[in-house]
Amino acid sequence: xxxxxxxxxxxxxxxxxxxxxxxxxxxxxxxxxxxxxxxxxxxxxxxxxxxxxxxxxxxxxxxxxxxxxxxxxxxxxxxxxxxxxxxxxxxxxxxxxxxxxxxxxxxxxxxxxxxxxxxxxxxxxxxxxxxxxxxxxxxxxxxxxxxxxxxxxxxxxxxxxxxxxxxxxxxxxxxxxxxxxxxxxxxxxxxxxxxxxxxxxxxxxxxxxxxxxxxxxxxxxxxxxxxxxxxxxxxxxxxxxxxxxxxxxxxxxxxxxxxxxxxxxxxxxxxxxxxxxxxxxxxxxxxxxxxxxxxxxxxxxxxxxxxxxxxxxxxxxxxxxxxxxxxxxxxxxxxxxxxxxxxxxxxxxxxxxxxxxxxxxxxxxxxxxxxxxxxxxxxxxxxxxxxxxxxxxxxxxxxxxxxxxxxxxxxxxxxxxxxxxxxxxxxxxxxxxxxxxxxxxxxxxxxxxxxxxxxxxxxxxx
Amino acid sequence: xxxxxxxxxxxxxxxxxxxxxxxxxxxxxxxxxxxxxxxxxxxxxxxxxxxxxxxxxxxxxxxxxxxxxxxxxxxxxxxxxxxxxxxxxxxxxxxxxxxxxxxxxxxxxxxxxxxxxxxxxxxxxxxxxxxxxxxxxxxxxxxxxxxxxxxxxxxxxxxxxxxxxxxxxxxxxxxxxxxxxxxxxxxxxxxxxxxxxxxxxxxxxxxxxxxxxxxxxxxxxxxxxxxxxxxxxxxxxxxxxxxxx
Numbered sequence: 095x096x097x098x099x100x101x102x103x104x105x106x107x108x109x110x111x112x113x114x115x116x117x118x119x120x121x122x123x124x125x126x127x128x129x130x131x132x133x134x135x136x137x138x139x140x141x142x143x144x145x146x147x148x149x150x151x152x153x154x155x156x157x158x159x160x161x162x163x164x165x166x167x168x169x170x171x172x173x174x175x176x177x178x179x180x181x182x183x184x185x186x187x188x189x190x191x192x193x194x195x196x197x198x199x200x201x202x203x204x205x206x207x208x209x210x211x212x213x214x215x216x217x218x219x220x221x222x223x224x225x226x227x228x229x230x231x232x233x234x235x236x237x238x239x240x241x242x243x244x245x246x247x248x249x250x251x252x253x254x255x256x257x258x259x260x261x262x263x264x265x266x267x268x269x270x271x272x273x274x275x276x277x278x279x280x281x282x283x284x285x286x287x288x289x290x291x292x293x294x295x296x297x298x299x300x301x302x303x304x305x306x307x308x309x310x311x312x313x314x315x316x317x318x319x320x321x322x323x324x325x326x327x328x329x330x331x332x333x334x335x336x337x338x339x340x341x342x343x344x345x346x347x348x349x350x351x352x353x354x355x356x357x358x359x360x361x362x363x364x365x366x367x368x369x370x371x372x373x374x375x376x377x378x379x380x381x382x383x384x385x386x387x388x389x390x391x392x393x394x395x396x397x398x399x400x401x402x403x404x405x406x407x408x409x410x411x412x413x414x415x416x417x418x419x420x421x422x423x424x425x426x427x428x429x430x431x432x433x434x435x436x437x438x439x440x441x442x443x444x445x446x447x448x449x450x451x452x453x454x455x456x457x458x459x460x461x462x463x464x465x466x467x468x469x470x471x472x473x474x475x476x477x478x479x480x481x482x483x484x485x486x487x488x489x490x491x492x493x494x495x496x497x498x499x500x501x502x503x504x505x506x507x508x509x510x511x512x513x514x515x516x517x518x519x520x521x522x523x524x525x526x527x528x529x530x531x532x533x534x535x536x537x538x539x540x541x542x543x544x545x546x547x548x549x550x551x552x553x554x555x556x
Numbered sequence: 557x558x559x560x561x562x563x564x565x566x567x568x569x570x571x572x573x574x575x576x577x578x579x580x581x582x583x584x585x586x587x588x589x590x591x592x593x594x595x596x597x598x599x600x601x602x603x604x605x606x607x608x609x610x611x612x613x614x615x616x617x618x619x620x621x622x623x624x625x626x627x628x629x630x631x632x633x634x635x636x637x638x639x640x641x642x643x644x645x646x647x648x649x650x651x652x653x654x655x656x657x658x659x660x661x662x663x664x665x666x667x668x669x670x671x672x673x674x675x676x677x678x679x680x681x682x683x684x685x686x687x688x689x690x691x692x693x694x695x696x697x698x699x700x701x702x703x704x705x706x707x708x709x710x711x712x713x714x715x716x717x718x719x720x721x722x723x724x725x726x727x728x729x730x731x732x733x734x735x736x737x738x739x740x741x742x743x744x745x746x747x748x749x750x751x752x753x754x755x756x757x758x759x760x761x762x763x764x765x766x767x768x769x770x771x772x773x774x775x776x777x778x779x780x781x782x783x784x785x786x787x788x789x790x791x792x793x794x795x796x797x798x799x800x801x
Contacts, residue, residue, distance in 0.1 A: 126636070127637060127638075127639065257573070259571055263570065263571070266570045266573065267571075269570045269571050269575055270575055272567070273564070273575040273576060427636055428637065428638050431636055462602075462727050462728070462729075463668055463726060464635075467596065468592070490573040490574045490575045491573070491575070491577055492574075492592065493573070493595070493728075493730070495571070495572045498726065498728030498730075498731075503574075503584070508582050509582035513582075549563075552563045552564070552567065
């Protein structure tokens with residue numbers, strides 16, 4: 095079915111829903127690379143007029159990726175909650191935007207709505223929203239999750255401490271972990287991207303982190319971000335697996351590129367849940383996503399990268415995750431060319447994830463071949479903190495020496511907390527207080543070299 | 557902090573990660589802030605540096621070499637359009653004129669760090685050629701605005717059964733001049749990356765020329781015998797990328 099809109103004297107025609115969605119998207123290099131982007135700014139706005147008038151029902155009648163060909167589409171269609179959808183069932187995409195921004199759509203209403211929205215609806219409405227709209231609505235969404243800490247509470251900003259090392263050297267990783275703990279990082283997870291993918295190495299790193307947790311009695315969860323099959327083998331061998339990680343994408347073909355399907359994720363979820371290692375909750379899955387992964391895998395079906403990213407959240411939400419984050423600037427300039435595109439994508443991803451009911455975090459990051467720098471990341475982290483992001487990734491000095499890209503630093507996330515009056519997860523904040531790291535106002539001031547917490551923690555790295 | 561009191565003095569030796577940087581309030585101290593910017597500037601300059609083909613040609617003389625370019629007209633287009641970087645835009649006639657019966661073609665490509673190609677490609681090439689006595693090697697190819705897969709088109713036109721692309725890797729903050737080598741048997745358009753073998757991290761603090769050339773020659777020899785490259789060839793020593801990214 096074709097869609098049309100008239101702008102001035104020009105009538106624009108969009109052959110199908112995929113094309114309408116792609117051409118309504120804010121400009122980004124990945125859609126241009128795929129040859130599906132709007133040819134002009136006028137065509138882009140024309141597509142938005144047509145999209146604004148489109149009934150939400152259209153997304154239930156027409157699949158962007160065919161149901162027969164793709165298990166992610168089947169998951170989305172088969173688990174759609176018609177009752178939750180009812181309050182917005184009569185709306186167009188434009189009316190949904192107006193309603194989401196209204197006072198009527200408060201935290202409780204948005205929580206109830208989440209299972210009624212499909213990723214395509216969330217993506218569509220995001221295309222009609224400015225950055226400030228994406229922040230305002232996401233800030234109203236509340237998604238809490240829990241394992242040994244409780245994440246997503248109002249007034250908190252958690253962090254993943256990412257202590258990667260180019261050769262997975264345990265002493266080098268431990269040094270980075272201890273540095274991060276002195277900044278109050280790690281309440282979302284201490285998560286290592288391993289350089290290798292052997293089961294034995296993975297188990298060694300898991301044991302290192304678990305020993306550290308028990309030694310200092312830290313309310314935290316750890317994760318080695320190996321492939322899901324490696325984590326399953328580690329579980330079989332009795333390793334201390336808190337969270338099972340996997341990268342996921344929005345089509346069956348792109349997930350195949352990651353070496354996973356829904357059945358394998360189900361198996362992993364059940365295996366991790368059976369360990370019952372959580373204390374304040376049992377959500378034990380961790381997913382990473384990022385715009386462009388489906389095109390990169392040659393499995394995008396002519397759908398724009400932002401819509402496919404939202405579909406990855408449908409995969410994540412099927413497994414009741416503790417953590418989901420987009421690695422927004424990692425993929426490179428052929429998908430997100432510059433800081434403007436990275437900032438926009440980070441806000442879209444966070445908004446769509448939250449609207450769909452996910453405990454959403456962001457890796458605010460860039461590579462050296464994109465047109466972006468630390469000033470741009472400062473902007474995005476402040477915008478996301480205002481949008482109520484559950485957690486941010488933090489690495490020593492903003493420089494990941496294993497994956498060779500730049501994320502936020504421990505300094506950045508701590509400074510953001512203090513500037514905006516946000517605290518770590520409550521259980522973790524109590525631990526920081528017990529360690530003597532907090533001052534009377536709950537802040538974490540620079541600890542002096544000879545202070546008790548510094549001597550205790552750094553004495554551990556022997 | 558003075559060195560004697562710095563509790564991180566011992567820990568810094570354990571990792572190249574930027575730990576124990578100190579704090580000015582919550583932010584980086586000025587020196588650490590500028591150190592980061594200095595490293596970032598090296599990486600950015602490496603990404604945007606142009607490969608100096610004249611210098612490479614002079615260094616290779618009197619051996620013949622062929623200059624080619626991808627379809628990407630400039631650096632901006634190169635970064636945004638990896639598909640253009642995989643297709644030949646200039647130099648096709650010279651390649652056709654040099655067509656022959658070759659065991660192996662070498663391509664020196666700027667990739668994402670011309671700095672790496674300029675620094676490490678020639679010493680690695682010389683060390684590798686010494687180990688491949690008796691091989692029929694095509695004239696050297698120097699490629700601008702090139703991705704790895706440009707080597708497939710080059711080898712097809714030259715009539716080479718195998719191609720080794722020596723290419724600058726994406727600069728990080730700790731290393732801006734890291735070279736990678738991709739070896740491909742029976743290269744053709746649309747060749748899947750799983751059917752290549754890769755050596756990466758060739759730089760002053762990584763894989764040295766001696767070891768890299770030994771591995772590359774061993775890979776090429778086995779590839780010629782077994783008539784394949786890729787995951788089935790078990791000498792792959794590249795650091796695997798993390799599963800998470």
